[in-house]
Amino acid sequence: MTWRSLPRMRPRSADETLAGLRRLRRDGRLRLWLLLALPIPLAVIALALGRYEISLATMFQAVGRALVGQPAATAAETLVLQVRLPRILAALLIGAALGGSGAAFQGIFKNPLVDSNILGVTSGAGFGAALALLLTGSLPLASLAAFICGLAAVLLAYLGAHAHGGSHTLMLTLSGILVGSFFGALTSLVKILADPLSELPAITFWLLGGLSDVTWRSLPLLFLVTGLGGALLLALRWRLNVLSLGDREAAALGLNTRRMKLLIVGVASLLTAAAVAVGGVIGWVGLVIPHAGRLLVGPDHRRLLPVSLSLGAAFLLVIDTLARATLPRETPLGVFTGIVGVPVLFVLLRRGRSGAGWVE
Numbered sequence: 001m002t003w004r005s006l007p008r009m010r011p012r013s014a015d016e017t018l019a020g021l022r023r024l025r026r027d028g029r030l031r032l033w034l035l036l037a038l039p040i041p042l043a044v045i046a047l048a049l050g051r052y053e054i055s056l057a058t059m060f061q062a063v064g065r066a067l068v069g070q071p072a073a074t075a076a077e078t079l080v081l082q083v084r085l086p087r088i089l090a091a092l093l094i095g096a097a098l099g100g101s102g103a104a105f106q107g108i109f110k111n112p113l114v115d116s117n118i119l120g121v122t123s124g125a126g127f128g129a130a131l132a133l134l135l136t137g138s139l140p141l142a143s144l145a146a147f148i149c150g151l152a153a154v155l156l157a158y159l160g161a162h163a164h165g166g167s168h169t170l171m172l173t174l175s176g177i178l179v180g181s182f183f184g185a186l187t188s189l190v191k192i193l194a195d196p197l198s199e200l201p202a203i204t205f206w207l208l209g210g211l212s213d214v215t216w217r218s219l220p221l222l223f224l225v226t227g228l229g230g231a232l233l234l235a236l237r238w239r240l241n242v243l244s245l246g247d248r249e250a251a252a253l254g255l256n257t258r259r260m261k262l263l264i265v266g267v268a269s270l271l272t273a274a275a276v277a278v279g280g281v282i283g284w285v286g287l288v289i290p291h292a293g294r295l296l297v298g299p300d301h302r303r304l305l306p307v308s309l310s311l312g313a314a315f316l317l318v319i320d321t322l323a324r325a326t327l328p329r330e331t332p333l334g335v336f337t338g339i340v341g342v343p344v345l346f347v348l349l350r351r352g353r354s355g356a357g358w359v360e
Contacts, residue, residue: 032303036295039092039313044089046321047080054080082216088279090214091320092313093226095285097275099312100233101268102286103293103305107240108264109169113232116272116286118173119265120180124153125276127183130190130203137199139213142206143277147221150273153179154266168258172265208332209280211320226272229267230309236264240301282333284341285312291348 044175047059054076062077063085072078101116109118116122132142135184160175161168187207194200239260242250247257275282289312290304296311297303316333319340 012161028297032297032307035307038310039317042314042317043088043092046091046317047084049321049325050084051325052076052079062233065303075286085287086216086219087211087214087320087324088317089219090211090222091220091317093222094211094232094275094279094282095312095316096335097222097271097312098285099289099293099315100230100305100309101271101275102108102312103301103308104233104240104264104268106290107244107284107301107304108261108268109173110244112291113287114173115283116268116275117180117283119157119269120153120178120183121150121269121272122276122281123180123183123187123275125150126207126281127187127190129206129277129280130187130194132208133203134190134194134199137202140217143218147185147273147277150276151269153183154197154273155267158265163171168261187307205332207334208281209334209337210284210323210330211279212324212330214278222274222278224283225270229271229274232267233264233271233305234309236260236267237301237305240264240305244299244301246342256295279333282337283315284337284345285316287344288341288348289315291345295348295351 017086040352044056044059046058049055058074058076059080062080065072066081066085069349072081082102098116102114105110105114105116105118116243125146128147129142131149132145136142154176157176157179161171169183191200191203194203239255241251242255242259243257245253250260251258272286290308292311293304293307297307316337319333319336323333323336
């Protein structure tokens with residue numbers, strides 16, 4: 001066979017090229033909307049799953065009664081409304097907060113290995129909760145202390161970076177690592193001082209993460225912070241694209257890079273602190289989910305941020321459903337996310353090696 005006998009490729013016309021581009025754009029929009037809607041069917045399925053099986057009819061009946069202000073009529077409806085529904089909502093909100101904050105942190109620091117704990121938020125929140133459990137034994141106070149100490153850790157990291165000057169992003173990263181190590185050491189000290197029979201198990205279980213103690217009272221602050229913080233990140237998502245060009249290029253385009261970085265870091269830290277305050281220390285979500293989002297929709301933050309919020313909510317909901325429905329004894333979420341997150345991240349890194357441009 002010679003080159004003369006090979007079939008000749010007919011060049012595409014301009015109309016065919018435009019039609020192909022429209023098809024790609026339409027497929028991309030369809031994929032985006034499917035990803036954004038993914039948590040809804042998963043939440044419906046999660047309501048029906050558990051050690052006590054509930055039919056879809058009973059589930060919708062219970063939700064319908066709640067919407068019109070009527071009390072639950074059966075034990076199954078009470079289980080749906082008072083146990084499963086607040087827990088599912090908490091899983092969705094916490095997953096969205098961790099996924100969105102992880103994508104924001106990775107965009108700000110331009111590092112795919114950064115997660116929500118880069119500034120010591122999780123370590124600070126863990127210390128606050130452990131100290132509150134040691135002194136009071138109250139879970140609501142532990143959540144409040146976790147939220148306050150998480151924000152205090154970020155403030156210390158920022159003040160440390162500002163005091164030492166230098167490259168703002170680099171110094172902020174180093175300061176966050178130091179603050180996280182400091183609060184981690186304080187948490188270890190609290191564990192040593194805790195009673196090994198009563199206080200230490202409660203502290204350890206909280207630090208491993210879980211939603212077994214979530215009630216309707218746990219949701220207002222989480223809903224407020226996640227709603228407002230997520231909306232603000234979505235409003236700023238195009239600025240993350242500008243910041244990814246570099247500080248000089250972003251400044252040339254009229255963006256106050258220092259102020260914008262501080263704003264985005266502050267919002268992402270608020271989201272992380274609120275998530276840890278309710279769910280405990282849940283790792284890997286803020287690291288794995290942005291990688292999955294880049295693989296599905298690319299590195300453009302106009303799509304990546306909303307997809308990270310949605311995928312984070314869906315991922316943590318699936319993990320929590322597995323934790324409470326598959327094993328005879330409930331497993332802490334931090335254990336499950338580690339078991340699932342490590343192999344998932346390996347697969348994503350392997351598949352995205354030449355795709356998203358983050359891993360070379």
